[in-house]
Amino acid sequence: MKVFVFAENQKALLELCCGARQIGERIEAIVINSQDDKDTEVADKVWSIPQQDNAMLEDYTETIAALLEREKPDLLIFEPTKRCKLIAGRLAAMAGTSVMTDLIELTKEGEGSHLVYGGAAIRKEKLNTSLAIATIGPGVLQGSKETGKGEIELFPFVEPIRKIKVLNKEQKPKLSVNLPSAKRVIGVGRGIAKEEDLGMIRQLADVINAEVGCSRPIAEAERWMPKETYIGVSGLMLAPEVYMAIGISGQVQHTVGMNRSKVVIAINKDKNAPIFGQADYGIVGDLYKVVPALLDQLK
Amino acid sequence: MNIITCFKVVPEEQDITVKPNRDISFEKAPMTISAYDLNCIEAGTQLAEANGGNVIGISVGAKKIDDSKLKKNVLSRGPESIFMVADDKLENIDTYQTANALKAVAEKIKDYDLILCGEGSADLYAQQVGPQLGQLLSLPAINSVSKITLADGKAIVERTLENELETLEISLPAVISVTSDINLPRIPSMKQILAAGKKSATIWSAEDAGIGNLSATLGVIETKAPEQMDRKKDIVQGDSEEAIKSFITKIQEVLK
Numbered sequence A: 001m002k003v004f005v006f007a008e009n010q011k012a013l014l015e016l017c018c019g020a021r022q023i024g025e026r027i028e029a030i031v032i033n034s035q036d037d038k039d040t041e042v043a044d045k046v047w048s049i050p051q052q053d054n055a056m057l058e059d060y061t062e063t064i065a066a067l068l069e070r071e072k073p074d075l076l077i078f079e080p081t082k083r084c085k086l087i088a089g090r091l092a093a094m095a096g097t098s099v100m101t102d103l104i105e106l107t108k109e110g111e112g113s114h115l116v117y118g119g120a121a122i123r124k125e126k127l128n129t130s131l132a133i134a135t136i137g138p139g140v141l142q143g144s145k146e147t148g149k150g151e152i153e154l155f156p157f158v159e160p161i162r163k164i165k166v167l168n169k170e171q172k173p174k175l176s177v178n179l180p181s182a183k184r185v186i187g188v189g190r191g192i193a194k195e196e197d198l199g200m201i202r203q204l205a206d207v208i209n210a211e212v213g214c215s216r217p218i219a220e221a222e223r224w225m226p227k228e229t230y231i232g233v234s235g236l237m238l239a240p241e242v243y244m245a246i247g248i249s250g251q252v253q254h255t256v257g258m259n260r261s262k263v264v265i266a267i268n269k270d271k272n273a274p275i276f277g278q279a280d281y282g283i284v285g286d287l288y289k290v291v292p293a294l295l296d297q298l299k
Numbered sequence B: 001m002n003i004i005t006c007f008k009v010v011p012e013e014q015d016i017t018v019k020p021n022r023d024i025s026f027e028k029a030p031m032t033i034s035a036y037d038l039n040c041i042e043a044g045t046q047l048a049e050a051n052g053g054n055v056i057g058i059s060v061g062a063k064k065i066d067d068s069k070l071k072k073n074v075l076s077r078g079p080e081s082i083f084m085v086a087d088d089k090l091e092n093i094d095t096y097q098t099a100n101a102l103k104a105v106a107e108k109i110k111d112y113d114l115i116l117c118g119e120g121s122a123d124l125y126a127q128q129v130g131p132q133l134g135q136l137l138s139l140p141a142i143n144s145v146s147k148i149t150l151a152d153g154k155a156i157v158e159r160t161l162e163n164e165l166e167t168l169e170i171s172l173p174a175v176i177s178v179t180s181d182i183n184l185p186r187i188p189s190m191k192q193i194l195a196a197g198k199k200s201a202t203i204w205s206a207e208d209a210g211i212g213n214l215s216a217t218l219g220v221i222e223t224k225a226p227e228q229m230d231r232k233k234d235i236v237q238g239d240s241e242e243a244i245k246s247f248i249t250k251i252q253e254v255l256k
């Protein structure tokens, strides 16, 4: 199988190229303006598209389409970013196929799995077209270190027919927490009554050496925490050593983001809260009694 | 100004159940409007309210999407009319088929300035129909849009990406996929609900829409609930001093 790889971020490109070796014999990377020798170490070939002034990443879609048309790979994999999903979708429409998005597994046979129904189920699917397209997280395909030949070939830019004008672009402020790499995470949910009460949760996090994330309503409805910190199917997918859910009911959309944690601890006043079904340790109680006691006794 | 808002009809997520063999059951799940498409319809309605114009709701799927309660729900949220392809030939179609079917509907409507889609559907969340539809119609397509304003034949949109915020100018017509941040969908008033009953809905078969033989590009092998992790489920009942103490003793081990 010949696999082409395209990513928005260099690190993801390298990881996806390495991982793609699990699936295909020949791995070729598509890179905008390849200058970095590092690109060539992981792929058998690098297609370098000359960088254009003021071009969005999406403006390279027609060029990638022309490359696919000529080189006919069996599989094209993308990093699962918004930009890549847009490019993937447009390419799929041109090629007459669909895209398997956000895969959590991809086999040699081309069978992809992804979460559906808000995480309630995993769907296994397969494209039956000559070109298969998928977006897949870099961590999913466990990388092998095998290196490629590393030849670089220039592929000429194809001018897009329709251009979107970029009026302004700003970096989002960088988050100070890195939840995916935290060993311990406290997830806080609607069980807290007011924004100030997050203070007590943060104190507890300090005491037990954890980072704080939340359920979606705390970020999206209440806006008490940054959107980038909510856990679940449409947010972060975490697998820390310890996850402590405080005032979180445990709806499946949330739990898919934390159910790979090694140990789960739940604090909830409702004994029927589904979170208890997914917890190793728990207490049916008022978090306003339990958290201060924890603070007091764990200090 | 004609604004087409696309919506998907999906089983109500809260009512999907898992069978002992980990199969998924929809028996208790009524059909409803996909969550993100409520934002899509609301965005179209707000644009029409601000700029003048007419909102049209369109959907494609199996025969069961032609449901009077559901259509009324859509029409009470702002659209003046609905066009649907409701045909069992379109049961469980993939994103390429969906985009093609929506394209057929848009082409039958002919006169439109903007097509809005939700970022992804609540059931499959492939986030592909908007980008594919734009490409199939040879129109500019953009995703992840969290704000839209319209000015002389153009849309100025804000796009929220992983690490960046972009402001873009897009010439119309265009296909724009919107995120759930773009607005808070309205709760229709009694008046709007009553008015919805008088609005029109046009239902076509796949033949009528000229998409009688769209073949699938994607095959589904299986859909199963994930295997549950084995958890200890050592749950302390109640928050008496005693109970809290026992809870702390248990977790102290883990938190060492």
Ligand SMILES: Cc1cc2nc3c(=O)[nH]c(=O)nc-3n(C[C@H](O)[C@H](O)[C@H](O)COP(=O)(O)OP(=O)(O)OC[C@H]3O[C@@H](n4cnc5c(N)ncnc54)[C@H](O)[C@@H]3O)c2cc1C
Pocket: A118, A188, A189, A190, A191, A192, A214, A215, A216, A217, A218, A230, A231, A232, A233, A234, A235, A236, A246, A247, A248, A249, A250, A251, A252, A253, A254, A257, A267, A268, A269, A270, A273, A285, A286, A287, A288, B013, B035, B122
């Ligand atoms: C398409 C879609 C995608 C979604 N994606 C996500 C996602 O990625 N992440 C996510 O988190 N959600 C997501 N959701 C929302 C999800 O379905 C739930 O609504 C959400 O997770 C609930 O958040 P919560 O547990 O904080 O709130 P609630 O469900 O309201 O639960 C609050 C809990 O706090 C408990 N409580 C209240 N007071 C106290 C107290 N004093 N002491 C102790 N316990 C108390 C209650 O018993 C209750 O169990 C999604 C929904 C949809 C439809």
